[in-house]
Amino acid sequence: MNMEHKSRGVVLVVEDDSFLRKLLCDKLRHEGFELHEAANGQEALDFLKNNLPILMLLDLMMPDVNGLQVLEAVRRDERIKDIPVIVLSNVGEKQTIERIQQLGADDYLIKAHFVLDEIIERITKVLGKRYI
Amino acid sequence: MHTRGNVDKTRFQCADFLTFPQDACSWYSGSEHRNVMKKTFFTECDMLQLKPWQCPPILFIVMGFFIILSMLATYVLAQRYTDEPEIAALTVIFITVVAFIIGTFIVSGFSRLVEAHRIKSQFVSLASHQLRSPLSVLKWTLEAGRSGYHAYSPQELENFMNTLGSATENMIRLVDMLIDINRIDSGTFVPNTQPIAPGELAVKAFKHFKTSLDASHITANLIIPDGLPNVHGDERRVTAILERLIDNAIRYTPAGGSITLHLEKIGTYVQFSVEDSGIGIPRADQPHVFEKFFRSANASRVQTEGAGTGLYIARAVIERLGGSISFSSEEGKGSRFTFTLPIRDEDVV
Numbered sequence: 001m002n003m004e005h006k007s008r009g010v011v012l013v014v015e016d017d018s019f020l021r022k023l024l025c026d027k028l029r030h031e032g033f034e035l036h037e038a039a040n041g042q043e044a045l046d047f048l049k050n051n052l053p054i055l056m057l058l059d060l061m062m063p064d065v066n067g068l069q070v071l072e073a074v075r076r077d078e079r080i081k082d083i084p085v086i087v088l089s090n091v092g093e094k095q096t097i098e099r100i101q102q103l104g105a106d107d108y109l110i111k112a113h114f115v116l117d118e119i120i121e122r123i124t125k126v127l128g129k130r131y132i
Numbered sequence: 133m134h135t136r137g138n139v140d141k142t143r144f145q146c147a148d149f150l151t152f153p154q155d156a157c158s159w160y161s162g163s164e165h166r167n168v169m170k171k172t173f174f175t176e177c178d179m180l181q182l183k184p185w186q187c188p189p190i191l192f193i194v195m196g197f198f199i200i201l202s203m204l205a206t207y208v209l210a211q212r213y214t215d216e217p218e219i220a221a222l223t224v225i226f227i228t229v230v231a232f233i234i235g236t237f238i239v240s241g242f243s244r245l246v247e248a249h250r251i252k253s254q255f256v257s258l259a260s261h262q263l264r265s266p267l268s269v270l271k272w273t274l275e276a277g278r279s280g281y282h283a284y285s286p287q288e289l290e291n292f293m294n295t296l297g298s299a300t301e302n303m304i305r306l307v308d309m310l311i312d313i314n315r316i317d318s319g320t321f322v323p324n325t326q327p328i329a330p331g332e333l334a335v336k337a338f339k340h341f342k343t344s345l346d347a348s349h350i351t352a353n354l355i356i357p358d359g360l361p362n363v364h365g366d367e368r369r370v371t372a373i374l375e376r377l378i379d380n381a382i383r384y385t386p387a388g389g390s391i392t393l394h395l396e397k398i399g400t401y402v403q404f405s406v407e408d409s410g411i412g413i414p415r416a417d418q419p420h421v422f423e424k425f426f427r428s429a430n431a432s433r434v435q436t437e438g439a440g441t442g443l444y445i446a447r448a449v450i451e452r453l454g455g456s457i458s459f460s461s462e463e464g465k466g467s468r469f470t471f472t473l474p475i476r477d478e479d480v481v
Contacts, residue, residue: 017269019273020272023272024272026281026282027276027281027282030281030282090261090264090268091261092257093257093261111264111271112267112268112271116272116275117275
């Protein structure tokens with residue numbers, strides 16, 4: 001694992017299920033990542049107003065502001081549009097996945113298909129691509 | 133006779149599966165099914181859930197025979213009435229009209245198949261998404277517990293066990309729900325009937341939500357008059373419906389609001405009503421509340437989890453038990469769902 005990526009800054013975890021968020025964050029902290037947790041899309045957008053995370057892990061189905069809306073807002077904003085985004089959801093509809101690709105997500109993972117170790121691998125891969 | 137036995141067995145296996153017997157059977161029993169199933173046009177139409185007059189393969193054969201017979205008839209008529217060409221012309225017009233009518237039935241049959249395919253896709257998509265949520269909880273929790281990368285306290289581990297239990301219960305409920313939907317759609321849904329004590333059922337359902345009512349800071353009221361007679365019902369399903377209504381009320385009522393479960397005897401029925409001071413249902417969405425897979429926009433904004441199937445199943449169950457279900461709602465003020473169940477004949481006073 002490349003520790004250089006981890007020391008570059010904060011990973012923003014956007015997940016409305018508090019239990020899944022805790023498991024994911026425990027694992028990421030164990031791997032040495034510095035984190036900021038957001039329980040919904042609005043909290044994520046509020047954080048992004050004054051911060052520039054090195055990567056965002058984004059759930060899709062969330063109350064009020066959903067993940068697609070967050071992704072759209074990020075890609076529209078010149079200051080934060082280059083943040084790598086990994087979408088982490090259980091939605092498997094073709095249209096949604098196509099929309100995520102159009103909006104330039106770096107990766108799309110179905111939660112039920114991946115264990116936490118594999119998610120860490122994907123994060124490292126995306127960070128590696130961006131920071132090499 | 134032997135073949136028929138096999139066919140029935142396969143159909144029975146498939147009847148318990150999800151929506152559409154043909155695909156479900158192919159998947160469920162695989163090559164065995166293809167070997168034992170003697171395919172005829174009628175069994176094929178039966179599997180497509182189409183009546184013979186709606187089934188394109190049968191209609192094509194009917195049209196083929198009709199055209200051949202019509203051509204022969206035209207030939208005979210044309211020979212017999214060589215000096216009256218209008219007879220042949222009228223015959224051709226008649227054949228064309230009948231062929232057009234059969235063609236319309238064929239197109240309508242194909243439209244039904246396309247619609248069935250659309251509903252099936254929607255259903256599979258919904259089922260997979262709804263099942264993935266508890267499955268990801270199971271998968272991640274097991275990994276967290278097994279790998280030992282984090283020293284969880286005994287309290288946290290107990291919480292893990294409770295979460296695993298809830299996720300498993302969720303999946304069982306989802307599978308039951310999917311089977312019920314399939315049975316409702318295929319017209320094979322038959323609820324059990326047994327005497328139910330409505331007061332006991334309501335208290336049990338209410339207790340089930342005590343923790344979430346407390347956690348949500350919602351005031352709960354339970355009004356049960358004395359001496360309510362027993363009703364006819366399917367205890368497991370009626371409990372599930374009442375719990376669904378209470379759960380919806382909690383989900384869509386902000387902290388500080390209230391929920392009232394009220395039982396009363398009205399004529400030869402007992403009425404259950406669940407009233408909340410929640411977000412309500414927009415007027416434009418109200419006609420669709422009992423439709424399958426429907427969720428109102430304001431509900432989806434507040435709660436992402438939900439399949440839009442609970443009220444669809446509730447209506448089917450209550451109506452088959454001889455009762456009725458309805459609601460009144462105002463956006464921003466709250467909703468009131470009521471359903472009735474018939475009192476057992478021996479208990480009618």
